[in-house]
Amino acid sequence: MDFFQAQDIARRKTGRLVLLFVLALVSLIVITNLLVIVTLGLASTEAGSGVAFSATDPGLYVVISLAVLAVVGFGSLYKTASLRGGGARVAESLGARLLVPGGGDIYEQRVLNVVEEMAIASSTPVPPVYLMEEEAINAFAAGYSPADAVVGVTRGAITKLQREELQGVIAHEFSHILHGDMRLNIRLIGLLHGILVLGMMGYYLMRTAGVSRRGKNGNGIVFLGLGLIVIGAAGTFFGNLIKAAVSRQREYLADASAVQFTRSAEGIAGALRRIGGDSAGSQLANPGAAEISHALFSQGVSTSFAALFATHPPLQQRIKRLQPQWNGDFSMAPAPDQDGSGSDRASNAAAGVDDRQRSVSMLDVAVVSALQRAGSPDSADLREAHRVRSQLTPVFLQAAHEPHGARALVYFLLLDSATDDASRTGFHAQLAYLKSNADAGVYQELSSLIAQSDRLAGGDHLALINISLSALHQLSSAQYKLFGNNMLAILELSHGCNPMSWLYHYLVRKNLDVVFAAAARNRRARSRRLAECGDACQVTLSLMAHAGQQGTAVPTAFTAACQQLRADLPGLVDTSLRPIDQLNRAGLYVALDELSLLSAPEKKKFLLAVAACIQTDGAVTVAEQALFQTFAEILDCPVPALF
Helix, strand or coil: CCHHHHHHHHHHHHHHHHHHHHHHHHHHHHHHHHHHHHHHHHHHHHHHHHCCCCCCCHHHHHHHHHHHHHHHHHHHHHHHHHCCCCHHHHHHHCCCEECCCCCCCHHHHHHHHHHHHHHHHHCCCCCCEEEECCCCCCEEEECCCHHHCEEEEEHHHHHHCCHHHHHHHHHHHHHHHHCCHHHHHHHHHHHHHHHHHHHHHHHHHHHHHHHCCCCCCHHHHHHHHHHHHHHHHHHHHHHHHHHHHHHHHHHHHHHHHHHHHHCCHHHHHHHHHHHHHCCCCCCCCCHHHHCCHHHECCCCCCCCCHHHHCCCCCHHHHHHHHCCCCCCCCCCCCCCCCCCCHHHHCCCCCCCCCCCCCCHHHHHHHHHHHHHCCCCCCHHHHHHHHHHHHHCCHHHHHHHCCHHHHHHHHHHHHCCCCCCHHHHHHHHHHHHHHHHHCCCCHHHHHHHHHHCHHHCCHHHHHHHHHHHHHHHCCCCHHHHHHHHHHHHHHHHCCCCCCHHHHHHHHHHHHHHHHHHCHHHHHCCCCCECHHHCHHHHHHHHHHHHHHHCCCCHHHHHHHHHHHHHHHHCCCCCCCCCCCHHHCCHHHHHHHHHHHCCECHHHHHHHHHHHHHHHHCCCCCCHHHHHHHHHHHHHCCCCCCCCC
């Protein structure tokens, strides 16, 4: 099962979750109706004919049902609204602390490095990392999408696990990020809270019933109180059952994806064995752990009827699936590698530009392989990510790790190249604008980056943007507004067609708007079919052809892309290549907005057309590879490096 199939499965599982929720809600409505009817009957019997009551009055059932729907609905909406901040809000609700590079703790730096390597390997934004001060070994991923995802780890996980084991745990969490499990988890938290509100109401009303027991309608109130306890128990039962049913199978899939990512079952299996042999295990002391128990790496809370309500499969079963020959012994080496890893301390060497060309046959294989590994990169991708990160120019990597430097880095990547008179004019105008309008200290950071620009490889741009996104999450709303205005101003002052600058800007805004802009978080739109996106395909493929080819090769590349699309969609209307002077940033953004609404299988078809555009001249450059990966990431289809 590849990434695109997994995305479709995750969408279908959301539908099943809604169905389970509806069934649970119907059950609670029926129970509540029966309870109130019996209670009113008892009250009517005690009061005699003075109380008018008819069990056949449909209006009564409507009122009771609407009351239950209102309680559950408002409870769900309240909880969902409280999590609008995405993964960061979930982490903060658990008292977790945001980790920043350079804190001096080798274990904290090691987990930050591992997360960065995983993100570079999978070509996704680097998620912020939060630390819970718990001795247990556990972790979680939370958020609505990769754009607002965070990874949380416990102190026990970063100090008790060896680097390979920590990689296995983080790879497991990245699988949840890439396969759409996080959105499911947050929706689950909101929906279940609505059901459980009925239980909380039952508890408080039962206390009221106890106080009122000696009143005139004592028997009715006592019965109502007992019934509300039953409703609360039913809500808890259904809630835990839904949570467990949705969670367990996804854990097996995430374990398998972690093995594919690291190419080693020993890493994640070792982490699971270490949990089994550790005195603290994976049980969290935090009172909020029960609410997110289904999102944790391992069982975080103890439950009654564990086989029925456990959100995770037993450790023994998970380990056996990973290592069938395991003998059941949880004992492990007593101490992890104390220095974390040499690479976690080492400085980064400068990278050189690699502009190698590949044959068409090699490229065919590389593109198909990369699409198959989308969302599930393998150990070769992880090794390549480690190499890329270790060779990033130190000044650029350091800039990407803190908010001032991250803004300067993005500005740097949006600037004109200054390779001719026109671009030099734009470049100097852009610098003059930033000198007057950038936040204090940012322009100085930008000047440092410009001075080192000859040491930056073209293939490192996307990795640096993805690393910088984590630091940019720390901006205030006012800082982000100024940052957004400055990015637009830079692009307006640019001379000519600059497709990579446009794509980088779109990617940054796409990932940060969901964090800072409520309208972006709440935006809902109808999904599109590729056959409905003819103009969007024409614009993006024309841009790809112009950006990757020159002269007569441009129409050839565009034609090859259109032929690939028509092979998958025979009914697609013929399109013609748009001249370079008819392409603009606004048109591209509209096209990308439309293509982002495609289903996962449709996105795969479009990316195959983009790949066909690359292949026509029998060679691929670093710039073309970056273009392809950036397109894929914008479409939420993270594709590892082609080579």
